Amino acid sequence: MKSANLLAVVWLCLATGGFTQTAHSPLIAYYLSSGAYSKNFQDAFSVISNIGALSALKNFSAGVYGERRFMLAETGLYTAVVTVPATFGNLALQADYFGYTAYNESQVGIAYGLPVSEKIGIGAKFNYYHLRIPSYLSASAVNFEIGSVIHISNQLHTGVSVYNPLSSPLGRHTGEKIASIYKAGIGYEMSASFFTQLEVIKEKNRDVNIHAAFQYKPLKELMAKAGIFTGTSSGYFGVGYLYRQLRMDVSVSFHQQLGISPGLLLLYQLNKSTEQ
Numbered sequence: 051m052k053s054a055n056l057l058a059v060v061w062l063c064l065a066t067g068g069f070t071q072t073a074h075s076p077l078i079a080y081y082l083s084s085g086a087y088s089k090n091f092q093d094a095f096s097v098i099s100n101i102g103a104l105s106a107l108k109n110f111s112a113g114v115y116g117e118r119r120f121m122l123a124e125t126g127l128y129t130a131v132v133t134v135p136a137t138f139g140n141l142a143l144q145a146d147y148f149g150y151t152a153y154n155e156s157q158v159g160i161a162y163g164l165p166v167s168e169k170i171g172i173g174a175k176f177n178y179y180h181l182r183i184p185s186y187l188s189a190s191a192v193n194f195e196i197g198s199v200i201h202i203s204n205q206l207h208t209g210v211s212v213y214n215p216l217s218s219p220l221g222r223h224t225g226e227k228i229a230s231i232y233k234a235g236i237g238y239e240m241s242a243s244f245f246t247q248l249e250v251i252k253e254k255n256r257d258v259n260i261h262a263a264f265q266y267k268p269l270k271e272l273m274a275k276a277g278i279f280t281g282t283s284s285g286y287f288g289v290g291y292l293y294r295q296l297r298m299d300v301s302v303s304f305h306q307q308l309g310i311s312p313g314l315l316l317l318y319q320l321n322k323s324t325e326q
Contacts, residue, residue: 105171
């Protein structure tokens with residue numbers, strides 16, 4: 051049974067573009083990664099899309115997200131992010147976990163973001179990635195990512211980022227490398243309540259993919275988010291509710307062949323009035 055489950059997990063990773071013979075890509079939930087190319091729609095999870103977004107986060111925040119991919123316990127995906135404002139720039143800590151006891155991937159990263167000017171922000175993050183298959187493989191790698199966000203105007207924003215530009219090897223004897231991923235994005239805030247974002251993603255040795263998303267806030271306490279990712283022909287939708295400083299999102303992503311993946315997000319944001 052464990053072998054069958056393991057084979058299912060590996061097959062799912064292959065199907066979603068997370069695992070190949072030559073390059074390995076840490077899995078992410080695209081529901082989390084919209085909002086980086088904006089001013090009014092950024093949150094702690096925006097650093098997943100572009101680490102340069104960290105430069106604009108001015109308050110302490112902490113969030114956790116869990117997703118049961120394709121309704122299977124063996125393919126659970128979990129992410130936690132903490133951002134802390136500093137005297138010069140901002141700090142962040144991110145931890146990710148995917149899988150179960152017979153197959154799992156994890157990554158921990160520490161980041162720093164700095165506003166260069168009112169219109170430009172930059173960020174960098176160092177990651178420790180680990181892949182574990184008990185009695186078969188345990189391999190790790192250290193890599194980094196950098197990014198920048200440019201606020202062209204109050205409504206129009208853009209940026210670029212790169213994850214693992216040096217193609218770090220995964221362990222000493224696996225023959226695999228961590229994939230390099232290049233991103234360029236643009237965001238437009240049509241109003242204080244509506245934002246749309248388009249991101250072009252190029253992973254080494256793979257075709258160019260698109261992540262398109264929008265967010266809508268009809269009320270300060272209520273928001274909706276939806277998007278598509280061409281790399282896996284999948285989409286997502288979620289709604290969030292803000293109660294004081296705590297936001298809760300319920301989301302669902304869907305894949306044509308593999309089914310749906312429900313998710314739950316909790317995000318605490320300490321605003322300035324609370325600090326005072």
